[in-house]
Amino acid sequence: MKNDIIQYERAYRQLKNKIESGILPVGSKLPGRGALCRELGTSERTVRHALELLEQDGFLEITPRKRPAVISSFPSPAGRALQNMRKADSALVNDLMQTADLLCYPVYLHGLQLCEGTDWRTPEMILSKMDPNRPEEFWRLSSRLGRFFIARNENELTLRAVDSLGFRGKEPPAGTPEERVRYLTHIKALFRAVKSGNAPEQEVLDAIFSQYRMIAEQAGECQFHQLRSPCPMLAEAGGAGQQLSLTQERYSTVCLDLLGLIAIGRYQPGDRLPTHAQLQEYYGVSRDTSVKAVRMLQDWGVVTAAPRRGISVMMDLAGLKSVHITPESIACHVRRYLDSLDLLSLTAERVAAHAGASVSSQEAERLQASILRQREQACEHQLIPRTLLDFITEHIRYDALRSIYEILARNFSIGRGIPKLVSPDINPQNSEIYQQCIKAVSILLSGNASMFAKTAAEVYDQIRSLVITECEKLGYLDAAMQVYDGRALWH
Incomplete structure (x- = not known):
C-alpha cells in the first residue's frame, strides 16, 4: 500500500542529498532509470517524477536520450523551489530560532550520544576539514556536521522536522578567524566529552548552538527565502506542519482514524458514520479518498455502506480484534x-x-x-x-x-x-x-x-x-x- 507521493518524495530527497553532499558532483551523470529504480527500490514512474522535480529546482539538466546531468548543488533562484522572496520578518526569525533551540538541541545531543566506534569516522573527517581561515567552507561544514548528528537518530520525521525550520543552507556571517577558532575548540571539546562518556559542558553546547543565533541576527541585513518545496531553506513558521503532512497516506489515514473511533467506542454497532461529504470536509480529502477508506473498512467487515442508507458500523472493539490486519x-x-x-x-x-x-x-x-x-x-x-x-x-x-x-x-x-x-x-x-x-x-x-x-x-x-x-x-x-x-x- 505504498503511496506514490511518499515514494517520489523519498526518491527526490535521496537524490538531492547525494547532489548537495557532493556524492553526485556538478558535471556528473546520474545512472540510467533502470539502475535508479533498483538503487531506490521503486518504479520507473516514481523515478521519472523525482527527476522532473530535481530539474524544476535547478539541480539537473534532462536531455532526451541522455542521462540526467548534475548542473548545480544548490536550488536555482529561478526554479520551483525559490518563490515569493522577501525580507525575513524579525518575529518569524526569532520564532524559528527559539524552535530550533527547543527542538534541535535535544535531538542533536541524542545523535551525538548514539555514536560509537566507526560511527565517528564521518564527523571526524568533516571536523578535520574545518579550516578557520576559509570562513565560507568552515560554516558550510559546520552545518553538515550538525546535520549528521540529527540524522544519526535514524528518524526521517525528525530530520524533516528540523529541515522544515529552514536553517539548512544558511550559514552564519564570516566573523573573525579568532571566533571560528573558538568555535572549533568547542566542537573538539564536545567530541572529547561524549567519547569519554561524560556529559558535555553547558557552555560548550550553548556556544555550538549559537550558530542558529548568528544566522538569525543577520536576518535584517540579507534576504531570506520563503520556500514551498520539499527542500526548504527558510519556510513560513506556520507552514512547517504542512511540510510534514505532505507524505501522509490519505485514504488509509482516514480508514485507521475511523477504525480508532470505533475501537474506543465513539461509534457503536448500528451507529452511522459521517457521510462521504462530511468525511471529505473533516479530513480535507477528495471523494475518491473517502470512498477508498470506507471500502477498506467494508472489506474488513467493519462497516456496511449503501446508497441513500449511509455507512453503518457492524463491529465493536471485540470484533475488531479478530480482524486480520496485515x-x-x-x-x-x-x-x-x-x-x-x-x-x-x-x-x-x-x-x-x-x-x-x-x-x-x-x-x-x-x-x-x-x-x-x-x-x-x-x-x-x-x-x-x-x-x-x-x-x-x-x-x-x-x-x-x-x-x-x-x-x-x-x-x-x-x-x-x-x-x-x-x-x-x-x-x-x-x-x-x-x-x-x-x-x-x-x-x-x-x-x-x-x-x-x-x-x-x-x-x-x-x-x-x-x-x-x-x-x-x-x-x-x-x-x-x-x-x-x-x-x-x-x-
Whole structure:
C-alpha cells in the first residue's frame, strides 16, 4: 500500500542529498532509470517524477536520450523551489530560532550520544576539514556536521522536522578567524566529552548552538527565502506542519482514524458514520479518498455502506480484534507513529517546560477536571495522554514548534486505529500512565513548570517503550522498520 507521493518524495530527497553532499558532483551523470529504480527500490514512474522535480529546482539538466546531468548543488533562484522572496520578518526569525533551540538541541545531543566506534569516522573527517581561515567552507561544514548528528537518530520525521525550520543552507556571517577558532575548540571539546562518556559542558553546547543565533541576527541585513518545496531553506513558521503532512497516506489515514473511533467506542454497532461529504470536509480529502477508506473498512467487515442508507458500523472493539490486519498494510502508519513517539520522547521535557511557564491556574484546573472526567468514562480513559499532549501543544508560544507538535499530536492518535493496541479496560500499565498524567497536572497546579515537564516527558517515554514492545509482539515492528532504512540517513 505504498503511496506514490511518499515514494517520489523519498526518491527526490535521496537524490538531492547525494547532489548537495557532493556524492553526485556538478558535471556528473546520474545512472540510467533502470539502475535508479533498483538503487531506490521503486518504479520507473516514481523515478521519472523525482527527476522532473530535481530539474524544476535547478539541480539537473534532462536531455532526451541522455542521462540526467548534475548542473548545480544548490536550488536555482529561478526554479520551483525559490518563490515569493522577501525580507525575513524579525518575529518569524526569532520564532524559528527559539524552535530550533527547543527542538534541535535535544535531538542533536541524542545523535551525538548514539555514536560509537566507526560511527565517528564521518564527523571526524568533516571536523578535520574545518579550516578557520576559509570562513565560507568552515560554516558550510559546520552545518553538515550538525546535520549528521540529527540524522544519526535514524528518524526521517525528525530530520524533516528540523529541515522544515529552514536553517539548512544558511550559514552564519564570516566573523573573525579568532571566533571560528573558538568555535572549533568547542566542537573538539564536545567530541572529547561524549567519547569519554561524560556529559558535555553547558557552555560548550550553548556556544555550538549559537550558530542558529548568528544566522538569525543577520536576518535584517540579507534576504531570506520563503520556500514551498520539499527542500526548504527558510519556510513560513506556520507552514512547517504542512511540510510534514505532505507524505501522509490519505485514504488509509482516514480508514485507521475511523477504525480508532470505533475501537474506543465513539461509534457503536448500528451507529452511522459521517457521510462521504462530511468525511471529505473533516479530513480535507477528495471523494475518491473517502470512498477508498470506507471500502477498506467494508472489506474488513467493519462497516456496511449503501446508497441513500449511509455507512453503518457492524463491529465493536471485540470484533475488531479478530480482524486480520496485515503488518504490511499499516506499516507506514506504524512507522510514523513510532517516529513521532521518538521525537516526542526526545523533546517533550523542554517543550513542556516552555509551555507550562505560560499556563494560568484556571487553565490547569480545567485540564485536571477534563482528565479526571475522562478517567471515569468507559473508553475515554484512553484519550488522557492525548489530552495532555494537546494541552501542551496549545500553550507553545512559537508557531513553527506548535505546527510540528500539532503533527505529533495527530500522529499520536494512530495508536487507537490499531485495535490490538487498544484496551477497553484500565489495565495496570494504563493505570500507571493515567496516574502519571494526573500527577503532572497536579504539579503544574502547584506552579512547578520544570517538574511538570519532567513528569510529562516520563509519560511519553513510557508510552513509547510500551508501544514498541506491543508492536514487536504483534508482528508490526519488523514491517514498520522496512518502510525506510534509518541507517541510510547518515551511514
